[in-house]
Amino acid sequence: METRQQGLTLFSAILVLIATLVVIQLWLLAASVDALLAGQAVVLVPTAAASCVLFALSAGLLWYVVSFDERLKQWGPRG
Amino acid sequence: MPGPADRPRWVDDFPIRWDQDNYMTRRELAKFLTLGSGLLAGVNVILAAVGVSRQPPPAPAARIAGVDDVAPGGSLLFRYPTAEDPCILLRDASGAFAAFSQVCTHLSCAVVHHAGADALECPCHKGSFSSRDGRPLGGPPTRRLPRVLVERRGGDLVATGIEV
Numbered sequence: 352m353e354t355r356q357q358g359l360t361l362f363s364a365i366l367v368l369i370a371t372l373v374v375i376q377l378w379l380l381a382a383s384v385d386a387l388l389a390g391q392a393v394v395l396v397p398t399a400a401a402s403c404v405l406f407a408l409s410a411g412l413l414w415y416v417v418s419f420d421e422r423l424k425q426w427g428p429r430g
Numbered sequence: 431m432p433g434p435a436d437r438p439r440w441v442d443d444f445p446i447r448w449d450q451d452n453y454m455t456r457r458e459l460a461k462f463l464t465l466g467s468g469l470l471a472g473v474n475v476i477l478a479a480v481g482v483s484r485q486p487p488p489a490p491a492a493r494i495a496g497v498d499d500v501a502p503g504g505s506l507l508f509r510y511p512t513a514e515d516p517c518i519l520l521r522d523a524s525g526a527f528a529a530f531s532q533v534c535t536h537l538s539c540a541v542v543h544h545a546g547a548d549a550l551e552c553p554c555h556k557g558s559f560s561s562r563d564g565r566p567l568g569g570p571p572t573r574r575l576p577r578v579l580v581e582r583r584g585g586d587l588v589a590t591g592i593e594v
Binding site for chain 1: 456457459460461463464466467468470471473474475477478480481482484485486535573576594
């Protein structure tokens with residue numbers, strides 16, 4: 352597999368991973384609303400913490416992509 | 431290769447100029463999703479803060495009934511901790527007492543107890559709960575009934591709190 356194709360696969364995989372994390376966060380939010388309405392406050396703090404961890408993972412993956420682009424810009428186009 | 435004469439008429443009904451349209455790149459979508467992820471995390475933190483700050487104070491002790499007011503296998507309705515919280519006191523055949531919120535955890539109908547039965551039933555959607563610990567036995571409910579803590583003080587039964 353050529354390098355460009357590898358890069359496309361990598362960025363697509365990162366995108367799918369971030370989308371999966373967002374879907375899990377949506378599920379956590381639904382569970383939180385359910386717990387709040389049921390008066391089960393004990394569930395709310397762990398779900399909020401888990402959601403923050405998932406956001407940190409998403410941000411980390413995005414930071415990887417952005418830093419990759421920055422490194423590419425430093426080298427400039429192949430000439 | 432198809433020429434202009436082959437152009438189907440329905441194409442004119444969709445005047446999309448693909449050359450002027452904006453495509454979203456993978457990077458833009460990743461940024462958008464991460465922004466959404468941050469918003470979801472923020473909403474979750476707000477919900478947790480609201481839930482923790484809205485925790486009701488411990489319910490005060492209140493007399494429910496006399497020990498002899500409920501026959502073995504029978505039940506008694508009461509309100510606890512406020513007049514807007516219906517509850518049900520049960521006495522099994524051995525004479526042990528248990529009390530639960532009467533509000534079904536499915537859609538808030540009032541659960542009922544039939545004399546001698548081991549279950550509380552919700553007449554709305556045929557949900558049922560154990561009369562021992564309030565856990566759901568059948569039907570739509572998935573959460574157990576909140577349990578009212580009951581103490582025996584002399585000849586009285588006293589509610590001392592609620593266990594969700």
